[in-house]
Amino acid sequence: MPEAILDVQDLSYSFRTYGGEVQAVRGVSFEVMPGEVVGIVGESGCGKSVTAQCALRLNPEPPGFRRGGRMLYKGEDVFAKGERELRRMRGAEIGFVFQDPMTYLNPTMRVGAQVEEVFAGRPGVSRREARSRADEMLALVGISDVARRREQYPHELSGGMKQRVMIAMALVGRPSLIIADEPTTSLDVTIEAQILELLDDLRRKLGTAIVLITHDLGVIAKMCDRVYVMYGGKVVESGGAEDIFYRTAHPYTAGLLGSVARLETDCDEELKAIEGTPPDLFSPPPGCPFAARCDYAMRVCRESPAPEYRLEGGHRVSCWLRHEYAEPVELPARCAPEAAV
Amino acid sequence: MGRYILKRILISLATLLVLVTVVFALVRLMPGDPFSSEKMTPQVRQNLERYYGFDKPVLEQYLTYMGRLVRGDLGYSMKYANVTVNEIIAKAFPYSADLGLRALAIAVSVGLTLGVVSALNRKKPIDAVCVVVAIIGTSIPDFIMGYVLQYFFGIRWGLLPIAQYKGFAYTILPSVGLGFYTLALVSRLMRSSMLEVVQQDYVKTARAKGASRFRIVRKHMIRNAILPIVTVLGPITASVLTGTFVIESIFAIPGMGKFYVSSVQSLDYTLVLGMTVFFGAFLVTANLIVDVLYGIVDPRIRVARG
Numbered sequence: 001m002p003e004a005i006l007d008v009q010d011l012s013y014s015f016r017t018y019g020g021e022v023q024a025v026r027g028v029s030f031e032v033m034p035g036e037v038v039g040i041v042g043e044s045g046c047g048k049s050v051t052a053q054c055a056l057r058l059n060p061e062p063p064g065f066r067r068g069g070r071m072l073y074k075g076e077d078v079f080a081k082g083e084r085e086l087r088r089m090r091g092a093e094i095g096f097v098f099q100d101p102m103t104y105l106n107p108t109m110r111v112g113a114q115v116e117e118v119f120a121g122r123p124g125v126s127r128r129e130a131r132s133r134a135d136e137m138l139a140l141v142g143i144s145d146v147a148r149r150r151e152q153y154p155h156e157l158s159g160g161m162k163q164r165v166m167i168a169m170a171l172v173g174r175p176s177l178i179i180a181d182e183p184t185t186s187l188d189v190t191i192e193a194q195i196l197e198l199l200d201d202l203r204r205k206l207g208t209a210i211v212l213i214t215h216d217l218g219v220i221a222k223m224c225d226r227v228y229v230m231y232g233g234k235v236v237e238s239g240g241a242e243d244i245f246y247r248t249a250h251p252y253t254a255g256l257l258g259s260v261a262r263l264e265t266d267c268d269e270e271l272k273a274i275e276g277t278p279p280d281l282f283s284p285p286p287g288c289p290f291a292a293r294c295d296y297a298m299r300v301c302r303e304s305p306a307p308e309y310r311l312e313g314g315h316r317v318s319c320w321l322r323h324e325y326a327e328p329v330e331l332p333a334r335c336a337p338e339a340a341v
Numbered sequence: 342m343g344r345y346i347l348k349r350i351l352i353s354l355a356t357l358l359v360l361v362t363v364v365f366a367l368v369r370l371m372p373g374d375p376f377s378s379e380k381m382t383p384q385v386r387q388n389l390e391r392y393y394g395f396d397k398p399v400l401e402q403y404l405t406y407m408g409r410l411v412r413g414d415l416g417y418s419m420k421y422a423n424v425t426v427n428e429i430i431a432k433a434f435p436y437s438a439d440l441g442l443r444a445l446a447i448a449v450s451v452g453l454t455l456g457v458v459s460a461l462n463r464k465k466p467i468d469a470v471c472v473v474v475a476i477i478g479t480s481i482p483d484f485i486m487g488y489v490l491q492y493f494f495g496i497r498w499g500l501l502p503i504a505q506y507k508g509f510a511y512t513i514l515p516s517v518g519l520g521f522y523t524l525a526l527v528s529r530l531m532r533s534s535m536l537e538v539v540q541q542d543y544v545k546t547a548r549a550k551g552a553s554r555f556r557i558v559r560k561h562m563i564r565n566a567i568l569p570i571v572t573v574l575g576p577i578t579a580s581v582l583t584g585t586f587v588i589e590s591i592f593a594i595p596g597m598g599k600f601y602v603s604s605v606q607s608l609d610y611t612l613v614l615g616m617t618v619f620f621g622a623f624l625v626t627a628n629l630i631v632d633v634l635y636g637i638v639d640p641r642i643r644v645a646r647g
Contacts, residue, residue, distance in 0.1 A: 058549055090551035098549075103542040107641060108564050117560075118550045153640040169550065 004031035005074060005177050005209050006055060012067035013050055013059070022281050024050040026233035027069065032177065037203065037210045039224035039241070041217060041256065045278055047233040048213045052179045054078065055211075056090050074176075091118040095170030095208075097180040101162035105154040111165045112138070112150025118173045137172040138165070140205075141198060160191035164198070171202060178203075179211045184219060196222055217260050221245060226314075229253045232279040232289025234305075239315030249309075249317035252290045254331040288320065296321055296329050349632060353625040360621045361410065361614065365403055368613050375419040375608045393419065406614070415615035420607050426615035429600055434619075436506055437585045437596035443512055444520030444581050452524040453570065456531025457563060463536065471528060478525020483584050487518040487591040504593040515592040519584050523577050527570060534566040541565070564638070571635050575628040582620065 013025040025047040032038045040048045053059045054071050057078060071078050073093065078086070090096075098104040106114060112134055119130035138146045141164040154162055163183060170178050180199065184192035200223060203210055212223055220227055220241065227244045229237040229252065237250035248254045255274040276293035279285055285292065291301040301320050309322040321329055376389055390396050394405060409416060415426035459471030481489075494514055495503030502511050538544065539562065547557045586598030597616065604612035636642045 056549055058545060087551045087553065090549055092551060096546075096549040098542065098546060100542065104546045106543040106547070106561050106565070108568075108639060109560065114546075117547065117552055117556075120550075120556060121553050122551070155641045166546075169546070173551075 003075065004072075005034050006030075006032040006211070007070075007072040007075075008051070009070045009072070011051065011054065011069035011071055013047075013054055014065060014067045015059075016063045016065070020282050023067070023284055024064075024233055024281060025054075026284060028230070028233070028235050029069075030228050030235060030238065032209050032211055034176065035203070035207050035209055036226065037200075037212060037224045039220040039227040040211065040213045040230060041215060041220055041227060042230035043215055043256075043278060045281070046230045047281075048230050049181050051230075052181055052211060052213050053096075055177075055179060056094055056096060057081070057086050058096070091170075091173040091175065092122070093175050093177070095173060095175040095178045097163075097166050097170045097178060097183045099182040100186045101154075101159060101166045102186065104166060105162055107154055110151055110153060111157065111162075112146075115150075115165065115169050115172055118169060134168070134172055137168040140202070141165075141168045141171070142194075143168070159187055160194065163187060163191070163195055167195070167198065167202070171206070171208070174206070175208060177209045177211065179213070181213045182215070183212070185214070185216070192219070199223070217245075217256060229256070232284060233281060234289055234318065236288075236290065236319070237317045239311070240313065243311070243313065243315035247311070247315065248331055249311060249315065249322070250290075250319050251294045251296050251321070251331060255293075258332060288318070298326065345636075346629075346633060349629050353629055356625055357618065357621055361407070361618055362403075364614055364617045365406065368608065368610050369399065371608060373608055375610055377608075410618065415618070416611040418604075418609055418612045420604070420609040420612065426612050429612065430597065430615065430619055433595060433597040433600055436594055437582070437589065437598065440506075440512070440515055440519060440588065440594060440596060441578075441581050441585055443516035444523070444584075445578065446520075447516055448520035448523035448527055448577070448581070449570075449574075452527025453531050453567070455524075455528035457535055457558070457566075459528070460532045460535030460539070460566075461558065471532070475525040475529045475532075478521045479529065481521075483518060483522055484587045484591060486521050487515070487588055490514045490518050491591070506592070506594045515588050515594060518591070519581060519588045522584070523581055526573075526577070530570055530573065531566060534569050535562060538562045538566045568635070568639050571631060571638055574634070575624075575631040578627040578631075579624050582624070 008028060008030050011025055011028045012023070015022045015024060028047070028051055030038070030040075040052070042048050050059055050064075054066070055073060055078060066079050073089065078089075081089070105111070112131075115134040115138060116130045119125040119133070125133075135146050135150060138150060143149050143161065143164055149157070149161075154165070157165065163186075167180075167183070170180075178199075183199070184195050187195060196219060199210060199212075202208065210223075212219065214220060224241050227238065227241050228235050229244065229250065231252050237244065237248075237253045239247075243249075244253060245257070248257060252274075259273055274293055279289045279292065285302065287300070287302040287304055288294070288297075288306045291297045294301065298320060300323075306318045306320045308316050308318045310316055311322075320326055374395070375393075376386055381389075387396075394402055397405075406416070413427075415430070418424050418426055418429060421429065455471045455474065459468040462468045491503040491514065494501045501514050503514060505511055506515075543565075544557060544561055547561045552560070585596055586602060588594070589596040589598035590602075600612065601616050603609075604616065
């Protein structure tokens with residue numbers, strides 16, 4: 001088995017605030033193999049973005065700090081790196097695609113210059129070379145008339161176009177890994193499909209691994225080899241996309257799948273929301289973070305964290321229902337979202 | 342852009358027209374007239390009034406004045422013998438303009454620097470120093486600042502001359518005194534503007550691209566943080582200009598301030614009007630330039646106005 005590009009082991013990350021310590025990430029482990037597309041799903045505030053931004057140490061520090069665990073990029077702990085080393089990694093080793101191209105592009109800078117900036121201050125890349133590589137990448141992500149577009153400002157481009165610029169920016173340094181943090185959330189569905197296709201296409205052409213962070217299961221179904229489901233700062237279930245969709249093992253995942261709207265007629269139950277709210281990360285519950293909202297919660301769920309159970313084929317779940325003393329339950333069977341695996 | 346500028350120029354001209362008309366009416370509504378303070382026989386007075394056209398209806402006087410104004414003729418002063426308003430302005434304005442520009446240059450350059458430095462070192466000692474400077478600057482009026490500067494730098498330490506305007510050393514105290522308030526204002530604005538920009542998403546993008554801290558500050562933060570400062574440049578110019586009156590009298594500088602104040606006191610109609618029109622035109626132009634400048638700094642505005 002080849003070595004993982006990104007290997008996260010029991011990572012905990014917190015923020016010190018006036019109100020106390022926010023434990024945004026509480027012992028997350030996952031890995032990304034070269035050329036693989038890994039999905040991280042979860043609702044807002046579950047810690048997925050914070051986890052992802054740890055890879056380039058983009059969280060503001062302070063107030064953020066690593067509480068424990070490790071995050072290895074190509075075998076080296078990113079938390080052991082100095083600012084200079086991190087700068088060398090950013091853009092060149094790991095490219096980041098942010099959620100909202102409206103706010104993540106500098107409004108007063110021409111888009112071409114923003115893409116070129118990845119090479120600024122990098123030894124061995126001349127200005128002209130930076131320029132031509134930027135143009136090449138802009139063309140590759142599907143921007144027509146690059147010569148004109150590169151001189152434009154973000155507000156002169158459409159939303160989808162801006163996201164293409166973001167992707168070009170993430171890719172132009174030829175990174176081994178792209179982290180896309182909800183890359184299509186702010187776009188409409190047709191553009192979303194184009195952008196996802198583009199990412200998939202680029203991955204095949206360039207062999208880049210992708211970590212796709214989203215709360216949209218449809219996106220996951222379309223794109224990902226493996227999936228990690230996060231809740232309350234923890235990974236509650238992980239496995240191949242088929243495991244997650246067809247052999248759902250965690251009640252939270254089942255809830256997520258149940259809350260997806262779809263068009264098929266054979267699933268005509270009403271759309272179900274998960275009752276309650278996510279746990280307070282100032283003082284996370286001692287047991288399973290989902291216990292308070294879980295229909296199947298037992299006493300043990302509230303008292304101590306669930307161990308991780310290994311099911312077949314790399315499918316893992318952290319849920320007390322798998323314990324041999326627990327009464328077996330049948331999670332509601334849902335078919336995978338449209339355009340599924 | 343061309344059409345936009347043309348539109349702004351037309352609006353500026355209309356502003357000036359309103360200004361002249363209102364001031365024309367106002368000076369005439371004030372009790373007394375230019376000659377009431379002096380002792381003279383009714384005969385002399387009548388001659389003077391006929392000479393200056395005061396015996397004609399006000400509307401006709403207004404039209405005559407406007408007719409001359411269009412040709413750039415501001416008329417003779419009614420108090421200074423045999424001097425035109427144009428001459429007074431031509432002699433006095435260079436001093437005021439020089440002083441004002443120096444003050445503005447100090448205020449903007451030092452103010453911006455302080456603002457940036459203090460925002461980047463938030464909650465560190467240097468930030469506290471900058472904030473204190475800003476508070477002092479905004480809370481001390483410029484006439485007190487002028488005297489304080491004179492006292493310490495001129496009298497106590499004997500470093501700089503405290504009056505008149507005859508060389509570089511003479512310009513330092515008055516321009517600092519005049520610019521200090523604006524400097525404080527600019528630094529405060531820039532500080533808060535920078536602190537806002539620090540949290541912007543595109544700054545994170547720049548970090549994710551591996552840009553150096555210096556580059557992020559220069560290319561991403563300052564350029565965006567400076568926008569609100571450009572907006573206030575117009576009003577700032579106005580406040581610096583009016584401040585010159587006070588500073589000029591403290592430092593005995595032969596600028597426009599003296600003439601303006603005395604012209605109002607002695608009801609020198611033509612001089613009041615002439616100076617007002619001149620200052621008005623100056624400010625309107627400054628605002629026009631600021632607006633155009635704003636469009637250059639912020640590309641979003643350029644297009645919207647297209």
